[in-house]
Structures are given as C-alpha cells and as structure tokens.
Amino acid sequence: AQTIHQWPVAEIKAVGSPLSLGCTIKGKSSPNLYWYWQATGGTLQQLFYSITVGQVESVVQLNLSASRPKDDQFILSTEKLLLSHSGFYLCAWRGYEQYFGPGTRLTVL
Amino acid sequence: GQQVQQSPASLVLQEGENAELQCNFSTSLNSMQWFYQRPGGSLVSLFYNPSGTKHSGRLTSTTVIKERRSSLHISSSQTTDSGTYLCALVTNAYKVIFGKGTHLHVLP
Numbered sequence: 001a002q003t004i005h006q007w008p009v010a011e012i013k014a015v016g017s018p019l020s021l022g023c024t025i026k027g028k029s030s031p032n033l034y035w036y037w038q039a040t041g042g043t044l045q046q047l048f049y050s051i052t053v054g055q056v057e058s059v060v061q062l063n064l065s066a067s068r069p070k071d072d073q074f075i076l077s078t079e080k081l082l083l084s085h086s087g088f089y090l091c092a093w094r095g096y097e098q099y100f101g102p103g104t105r106l107t108v109l
Numbered sequence: 110g111q112q113v114q115q116s117p118a119s120l121v122l123q124e125g126e127n128a129e130l131q132c133n134f135s136t137s138l139n140s141m142q143w144f145y146q147r148p149g150g151s152l153v154s155l156f157y158n159p160s161g162t163k164h165s166g167r168l169t170s171t172t173v174i175k176e177r178r179s180s181l182h183i184s185s186s187q188t189t190d191s192g193t194y195l196c197a198l199v200t201n202a203y204k205v206i207f208g209k210g211t212h213l214h215v216l217p
Contacts, residue, residue, distance in 0.1 A: 098154070
C-alpha cells in the first residue's frame with residue numbers, strides 16, 4: 001500500500017525566515033505529485049505539480065518554489081516567508097484519484 | 110468567474126434528515142472527487158466519480174458531465190456527519206480545482 005508522509009507536522013516561523021516542507025511517497029513508482037495550500041477559512045489551491053524527477057510546474061504564484069530531487073520526494077520552500085504564507089499545506093499523489101498526506105500547519109508571525 | 114461552485118455554502122439539519130450537496134463546474138471535466146475535510150485540515154476521500162452514480166453506505170455521488178454537475182447525497186444524517194465537504198475537479202491531467210466547500214452541521 002502507498003503511504004504519504006509530510007514533515008514537519010507543524011511549524012511556527014518568523015516573517016523573513018526560510019522554509020522547507022517535505023513530502024515522501026512510499027510504495028508508488030514515478031507518482032504524479034502535487035502541492036496544495038489552504039489559508040485559514042479559505043479554499044484549497046493547487047500550487048505545484050510534478051510528473052517526473054527534476055521537473056516542477058507552477059500553478060499559482062505565491063513566492064514559493066518546489067523541487068523534486070528524488071522520485072518519491074517533493075519539497076516546498078522559500079527563502080523569505082511572508083505573513084500570507086500561513087496556512088495548511090497538503091501534498092498529494094494522483095493516479096486516477098488523488099491521495100493526500102496528513103498536511104503541515106504553518107504559522108508565520 | 111469561478112470554475113467550480115459548491116452549494117449550499119452551509120447547511121444545518123436535524124439528525125435523520127437527508128442532505129444534497131452540489132458541485133457545478135464551468136470548465137471541462139477530466140474527473141471529480143469528493144472529500145470530507147477533518148477539523149484539523151486533513152482530507153478523507155469519499156468518492157472518485159468521473160461520471161455516473163456511486164454508492165457507499167449512506168452516501169451517494171452522482172456526476173452528470175453534460176450538465177456540468179456533481180452531487181453528494183447523505184441519507185439519514187448523523188451528528189458525526191458534521192464537517193466540511195469538498196469537491197475537487199480535475200480539468201486536465203494535472204490541473205485541479207477545489208470548491209469552497211459545504212459546511213454541514215447536524216443537530217441531535
């Protein structure tokens with residue numbers, strides 16, 4: 001069975017500090033991977049997707065970047081956090097349907 | 110305009126009543142998926158339903174592509190059904206659009 005692990009579970013960071021969120025998928029070869037973000041009380045928005053190692057496509061510009069260094073790993077990062085980056089981040093892989101990780105709660109102060 | 114519209118935005122029911130949640134879309138559909146979002150934010154997949162009708166216990170999902178709509182029916186609602194329900198539209202192989210959600214509250 002496939003599993004999705006996201007880390008960290010939660011982060012509290014200062015404005016202007018760097019950020020790195022991770023996602024690992026086990027049990028699935030060459031998955032299509034996705035990053036989503038949801039502001040508190042807001043709508044889930046797709047940020048990035050990747051269909052292969054080293055290739056990432058941006059869907060929404062939020063001053064964030066993503067990378068796929070390994071087949072089973074997807075990283076979301078920024079060098080300078082903004083207050084508006086606060087929210088809930090979800091990683092997913094998709095075959096026909098989507099399978100989501102448990103998410104990371106980010107608070108930027 | 111919004112490509113995916115969920116309705117109603119919120120719904121209050123007495124336990125035992127039925128609920129009908131709608132998702133209307135204005136763009137091409139590759140597939141449709143319904144989720145329950147837990148209070149902490151994580152998602153529980155209810156249905157993957159690109160077309161037709163699917164059943165799971167007290168839940169039924171119906172997607173009619175040519176009418177650009179998908180619905181989630183909850184029969185004999187229970188207090189444990191309370192929460193947020195989301196539809197997610199896949200427009201092509203890689204672009205996904207979520208609805209704003211329906212907040213359901215079932216009273217005992």
